[in-house]
Amino acid sequence: MSHSAPTAASRGPREWSPEQRAEIDKILARYPTKKAAVMPLLWMAQDAWEWIDLDVMRLIASTLELPPSHVHAVASFYTMFKKAPTNRYFIQVCHTLSCALVGADKLVEHIERRLEVDEHGNSKDGLFTVLRVECLASCGSAPMAQINEHYYERLSPEIVDQVIDALRAGKHIPEPRPEADQWTFPVS
């Protein structure tokens, strides 16, 4: 089974479908200005095309009658908007202060070493992409990381290893569950 990331060409043209245009009309009705709709449209675009490239930014800019530089600035500021293709499992490790104080750097170094990532954060096995990001608003449960849509908190290298092993074995992303002061992972 191949886990390679989609290519720019395989994502199709960057044009809104009729359904997306109808959704955009609904979004615009909720905001006082078109400018305020940049982030909702970035989410929509990421859902549709998996990452935000310059063509997507230009499309959003023309839709909202904004300079492309404004859309670029918003997309660049927020790490939740992907600017490049990622592998099947996207691991975002917070390295801001609360997480840094309890070992985020060691944690991310462990993950990078374990997955043998290249300079773009992509793992040797083609399954994972690792990125250091700023605060993900879970500071009280540091150190933490987000894997795709899931938050994993109070992490340790040992727990990260459990998750990686489960994902490599083809199991679903383990659901984090708090038990006492630690997460456990139902990996079956």
Ligand code: FES
């Ligand atoms: S500092 Fe890591 S989640 Fe806020």
